[in-house]
Amino acid sequence: MEIAVRAYLDSDYAEVRTLFGELSQHFAEIYGDQVISGADPGRGFDVYLKRTNRVGSWVAVKDKQVVGFTGLLDVIGEEGIAEIEPLIVSESYRSQGIGSKLAEYAKQEAKKKGFEFLTIKPTLRNEEAFHLYIRLGFNIIGSVELFQDLMPERGRTWKPGVTLLGHKLGY
Numbered sequence: 001m002e003i004a005v006r007a008y009l010d011s012d013y014a015e016v017r018t019l020f021g022e023l024s025q026h027f028a029e030i031y032g033d034q035v036i037s038g039a040d041p042g043r044g045f046d047v048y049l050k051r052t053n054r055v056g057s058w059v060a061v062k063d064k065q066v067v068g069f070t071g072l073l074d075v076i077g078e079e080g081i082a083e084i085e086p087l088i089v090s091e092s093y094r095s096q097g098i099g100s101k102l103a104e105y106a107k108q109e110a111k112k113k114g115f116e117f118l119t120i121k122p123t124l125r126n127e128e129a130f131h132l133y134i135r136l137g138f139n140i141i142g143s144v145e146l147f148q149d150l151m152p153e154r155g156r157t158w159k160p161g162v163t164l165l166g167h168k169l170g171y
């Protein structure tokens, strides 16, 4: 399988927007909440393109088709920390090493740009992505994002199974 990684071009816009649509659909599935993807699932890409701290965006291409996307952000308010955001591979191309290849590419770019740390902030409910990132070497926890559910009447359910510093937490 020939997979090339290259810089994102404006002409990739429609294909990458479709990938963002797959991303929000994936989140709708893992949380069982179709509201997450909504009527225009790819809109997150338009928001992403407006981020001023983007330092690079790359696509994975197979047979001239864009099958994956990743980007690097310079974390605002921190010195020397790059964040991989997002990492998306089109559903029918997953589990072939493309996500790992994109993440490794972004890591090498972060090194070239002189960043001291690389972070990735997986939604914990996205368990497959979490396992992959551990495999890719993200084995230090920085900050932890804690939540309270302010609308329990909506009946959202949280999975048990995480213990941090002795505390049992949902995710």
Ligand SMILES: CC(C)(COP(=O)(O)OP(=O)(O)OC[C@H]1O[C@@H](n2cnc3c(N)ncnc32)[C@H](O)[C@@H]1OP(=O)(O)O)[C@@H](O)C(=O)NCCC(=O)NCCS
Pocket: 022, 023, 026, 085, 086, 087, 088, 089, 090, 093, 094, 095, 096, 097, 098, 099, 100, 101, 122, 126, 128, 129, 131, 132, 133, 135
């Ligand atoms: C997370 C995501 C980017 C991973 O992309 P991917 O191309 O499937 O990643 P890889 O193929 O490199 O790795 C996935 C798994 O396949 C395995 N794998 C890699 N190459 C493989 C191959 N040739 N054959 C079989 N399995 C393989 C990896 O070991 C890995 O297993 P692990 O999760 O147990 O570590 C992809 O699943 C995705 O787009 N998900 C939806 C969007 C999302 O949630 N993104 C993250 C939040 S922004």
